[in-house]
Amino acid sequence: AQSSPDVIRPAAITDLGDGSPGSTVVFVGAGDIAVGGGSQEATARLLDGIPGTVFTLGDNAYPDGTASNYATYYDPSWGRHKARTKPCPGNHDYHTANGAGYFTYFGSLAGPSGQGYYSFDLGDWHIISLDGEISTAVGSPQEVWLRADLAAHTNQCCLAYWHEPLFDSGNIHGGQSQYVQPLWQALYDYHAEIILNGHEHIYERFAPQTPGGAADPANGIREFIVGTGGAGLYTVTTPKPNSEVHN
Numbered sequence: 001a002q003s004s005p006d007v008i009r010p011a012a013i014t015d016l017g018d019g020s021p022g023s024t025v026v027f028v029g030a031g032d033i034a035v036g037g038g039s040q041e042a043t044a045r046l047l048d049g050i051p052g053t054v055f056t057l058g059d060n061a062y063p064d065g066t067a068s069n070y071a072t073y074y075d076p077s078w079g080r081h082k083a084r085t086k087p088c089p090g091n092h093d094y095h096t097a098n099g100a101g102y103f104t105y106f107g108s109l110a111g112p113s114g115q116g117y118y119s120f121d122l123g124d125w126h127i128i129s130l131d132g133e134i135s136t137a138v139g140s141p142q143e144v145w146l147r148a149d150l151a152a153h154t155n156q157c158c159l160a161y162w163h164e165p166l167f168d169s170g171n172i173h174g175g176q177s178q179y180v181q182p183l184w185q186a187l188y189d190y191h192a193e194i195i196l197n198g199h200e201h202i203y204e205r206f207a208p209q210t211p212g213g214a215a216d217p218a219n220g221i222r223e224f225i226v227g228t229g230g231a232g233l234y235t236v237t238t239p240k241p242n243s244e245v246h247n
Helices: 040-048 067-074 078-084 097-110 141-151 178-189
Strands: 027-030 053-056 118-122 125-129 157-161 194-197 203-206 222-226 243-246
Touching: 027 040, 040 078, 053 078, 067 078, 067 097, 125 141, 141 178, 157 178
Parallel strands: 027 053, 125 157, 157 194, 194 222
Antiparallel strands: 118 125, 203 222, 203 243
């Protein structure tokens, strides 16, 4: 992990700097957001009062990520912050072939055309948005790109985010997303600090750990699940090892 004067507090930002060294970086958001009868307007009102960069953690517009779902549910709420949003897609966004609704709605904000993953700098942090709904296997274009991107930014603190978590104590999806392990491994190999996910409609924070789930206070990655953007919430049954906070 790299030391840095900039601070990122995912999903709970209270201070804002201008992104220069010594300032506080604001990076705020959630996943599992906009649905008929959901609470996306309430969470969008929270964003109204928080400056900075917004992220989404996928499943942005239910039920199927269509253009109509985005226009009806997402755009009137979180869409108010579209110009400052760095999105990623989720499995519901891919209910529409090739995630067409997501990519059409966000356009260049979703990264290079036809790719689905991208990176950017925010203050002293290097931020990586990944697409967990396409291949994440070792040797896949995305995994190869990720390792090259990490190798080019070894002097910065690193945060990555995508939809489905590797570690998850929720009662709906817990333990179902082992296929993202190659992303975790690449990030761990390059000493990333933080991973953000959605998918499980809970909030959960894990202590630093390895891709295999072993506690690693010195070099491990902290994973946050922030599936609290507006869709109906789930519960935690039995907390997984290294889970520090869950609700």
